[in-house]
Amino acid sequence: MKLPNGYGSVMKMSGKRRKPYMVRVTTGWTIDPAKGTKKQTYAVIGYAETKQEGLQMLSDYHQNPFDTKAAKVTFSEVYTAWSEAKYPTISKSNVHGYSAAYNVCNSLYNKIFRDIRLADLQNVVDTCGKNYPTLRKLKVLFNQLYDYAMKNDICNKDYSEFVDIIKYKEKNPNKIDRSVFTKPEIDKLWTLRDDPFYQTVLMLIYNGCRVSEFLDLKKENVHLDEQYFDVILSKTENGIRKVPIADKVLPFYKAWYDSSDCEYLLHTDDGKQFQYRNYKDSYWTPLIENLGMDHNPHDTRHTCVSMLAEAHVDPTMIKKIVGHAGAMSLTEKVYTHLDIQSLVEAINKI
Known part of the structure; x- marks a missing residue:
C-alpha cells in the first residue's frame, strides 16, 4: 500500500x-x-x-x-526534569519520600518513557518488596511523572492510574524482625546530622524511648540545662521516668526546641504534633529506605539498650533510662535515687 x-x-x-x-x-x-x-x-x-x-x-x-525529540526521553530524564521543578516547592520529608520511591524504580531508569507500559510499572510495585505506605508514595510518584509527561507531550496515555497497590494494603511484603542499627548504619546517620528529621532518628537511638513517648513529649518537660526530660505519659508504670540527653545529641534537642511555637518538642512541617502513623509513614519510612536500611522505629530502643550493655553500663541504670521493668528485682524497683548527672554520664558512654 x-x-x-x-x-x-x-x-x-x-x-x-x-x-x-x-x-x-x-x-x-x-x-x-x-x-x-x-x-x-x-x-x-x-x-x-x-x-x-x-x-x-x-x-x-x-x-x-507529538514532539519526536521529547518521545526519546527516558524515565530517569523525566524524573530529573520533574524533580528540579517540584522539589524546591515541597518539604524535605516529601523530598525524602519521593527519592525513596524513585530508588526502587531502577528497572525503569533507562527505558524510553513513551514506551513504558502498565506491566512495567506494576512489576516495580510487585517486586520492590516495600511496605504499603511506601507503595502509596511510589504510585503518587508515578502519577506526578505522568502528569508532567502528558503536559510536555512526552506521552499521550497515563498508565499510572491503573497501577494496583491495594492488594498489599493488609500485608507487608517485606516483613522483617526487629533488629538493632549496626555501627556503619549509625555512622551513616551521623553524616546526615544536619537534616532535622534524620536528627530524630539519632535522638531516639540515644535516648531509648518508645516512639510514642517521644512524640508526646512537650517542651515544658524538656530541661536542656540539666540535660534530661520527663516522660509523663507511658504505657507502663516504669515508663514514667527521667531520661538523660547525651552530649552528642543535645544540639538537636535545642534546635527542635527553638524551631517552632508548637508545644511539643517534635512536630510536623506545619508545626503540629506528630501522630505515630504520620511520623512512621511520611517521615521515618522514607528516611530509612532512602538509605537502603530496613528498620522500624522501635529498633532504636533495642539499639540503645544494646549499646548501653556493650558499654558495660550497670543493668539497673539501663532499666532506669529506658523505663524497662522486665526482670527487675525488688531492690532495683525501690532504687530510685539515681541522680540526673549519673544518668547523663551513663548515656554518654555510647
Whole structure:
C-alpha cells in the first residue's frame, strides 16, 4: 500500500533485531541545489516488530502528533526534569519520600518513557518488596511523572492510574524482625546530622524511648540545662521516668526546641504534633529506605539498650533510662535515687 506523499514511512532495517521496522515521519523538505529537486527530511518516532504494527504507530502519530525529540526521553530524564521543578516547592520529608520511591524504580531508569507500559510499572510495585505506605508514595510518584509527561507531550496515555497497590494494603511484603542499627548504619546517620528529621532518628537511638513517648513529649518537660526530660505519659508504670540527653545529641534537642511555637518538642512541617502513623509513614519510612536500611522505629530502643550493655553500663541504670521493668528485682524497683548527672554520664558512654 502506497502511503500519501509526506505521510512518512515504515522501513525494514538489516540484521536480526527484535524490532526491525523503523517508523519515521516527514518533518520537512530540503532542496538539492545541484539538481533542483526536493528531498524529504525525517524524524524517527519508534520501532516495531512487524510492518503492520509500524503502520499503526504511524497512523496513531498522525491522529495525536507529538514532539519526536521529547518521545526519546527516558524515565530517569523525566524524573530529573520533574524533580528540579517540584522539589524546591515541597518539604524535605516529601523530598525524602519521593527519592525513596524513585530508588526502587531502577528497572525503569533507562527505558524510553513513551514506551513504558502498565506491566512495567506494576512489576516495580510487585517486586520492590516495600511496605504499603511506601507503595502509596511510589504510585503518587508515578502519577506526578505522568502528569508532567502528558503536559510536555512526552506521552499521550497515563498508565499510572491503573497501577494496583491495594492488594498489599493488609500485608507487608517485606516483613522483617526487629533488629538493632549496626555501627556503619549509625555512622551513616551521623553524616546526615544536619537534616532535622534524620536528627530524630539519632535522638531516639540515644535516648531509648518508645516512639510514642517521644512524640508526646512537650517542651515544658524538656530541661536542656540539666540535660534530661520527663516522660509523663507511658504505657507502663516504669515508663514514667527521667531520661538523660547525651552530649552528642543535645544540639538537636535545642534546635527542635527553638524551631517552632508548637508545644511539643517534635512536630510536623506545619508545626503540629506528630501522630505515630504520620511520623512512621511520611517521615521515618522514607528516611530509612532512602538509605537502603530496613528498620522500624522501635529498633532504636533495642539499639540503645544494646549499646548501653556493650558499654558495660550497670543493668539497673539501663532499666532506669529506658523505663524497662522486665526482670527487675525488688531492690532495683525501690532504687530510685539515681541522680540526673549519673544518668547523663551513663548515656554518654555510647
